[in-house]
Amino acid sequence: MKKPLIDMKNIRKTYANGSLEVEVLKGISLTIDQGEFVSIIGSSGSGKSTLMNIIGCLDTCSLGEYLLDSKDINSYTEKELAIVRNEKIGFIFQKFNLLAKLNCYENVELPLIYRCMETQERRERVLKSLEMVGLSDRLKHxxxxxxxxxxQRVAIARALACAPPLILADEPTGNLDSKSSNEIMNILIDLNRKGVTLVLITHDNDIAELAHRIIRISDGEITSSIDCKRGM
Structure with a gap:
């Protein structure tokens, strides 16, 4: 029996808007097993990005329980959350979020420097990650x-270098042409086959259907959870 990596119960998130309070998440309960690939879809304003931010420890819930790898995330301090983000979660964003002044190698190396990793181990991890995404010949670009x-492949390599058990991908193919999108999804699917848990936000139904399961969110609530052919 697979062990849950993500276990959320009755997650609520409320933001203050002047004198008003806006409830963005309205009691989300969600379990994602280790090694699972889950797509989260929903229209703009549905709450899916807020949910992703809470899963990724970039934000905290107003009410509810969130266990990540059996640890109570709600009890963590900001410093502890930063450590979790660095060690347990790899982030891939639509806009890549690469530093323009750093080359390919340096962008992938940066989170390992924050981890105070020894130079030789950093080098080994960076080179291995870039090889996995087919960019060994672009180190200084x-x-x-x-x-x-x-x-986007550099961004994936950066996420991989920390060897996280969980990768969160927010519209990773949103700025790419169809050929590049297929290449990126093939890399992500291969990572999932190797045991990495993958949570993907997308507006593209064809991409969503590559997952084991599709979770649809509307108006801050989960309206459906559907198993896909790949997960059967």
Whole structure:
């Protein structure tokens, strides 16, 4: 029996808007097993990005329980949450979030420097991660010297270098052409097959259907959870 990596119960999130309070998440309960690939879909304003931010420890819930790898995230301090983000979660964003002044190698190395990792181990991890995404020949290229698809592969390598059990991908193919999108999804699917838990936000139904399960969110609530052919 698989062990849950993510276990959320009755998650609520409320933001203050002047004198008004806006409830964005309205009692989300969600379990994602280790090694699962889950797509989260929903229209703009549905709450899916807020949910992703809470899963990724970039934000905290107003009410509810969140266990990540059996640890009570709600009890963590900001410093402890930063450690969790660095060690347990890899982030991939639509806009790549690469530093323009750093080259390919340096962008992938940066989170390992924050972890105070020894130079030799950093080098081994960076080179291995870039090899996995097919960019061993682009080590000294800066983001402006690479295509969108190559920049996204750098972002994936950066996430991989920390060897996280969980990768969160927020519209990772949103700025890419169809060929680059297919390449990125093939890399992510291969990572999932190797045991990495993958949570993907997307507006693209075809991409969502590559997952084991599709979770649809509307108006801050889960309206459906559907198993896909790949997960059967």
């Amino acid at each position: 800066r983001p402006s010297e690479m295509s969108g698809g190559q920049q």
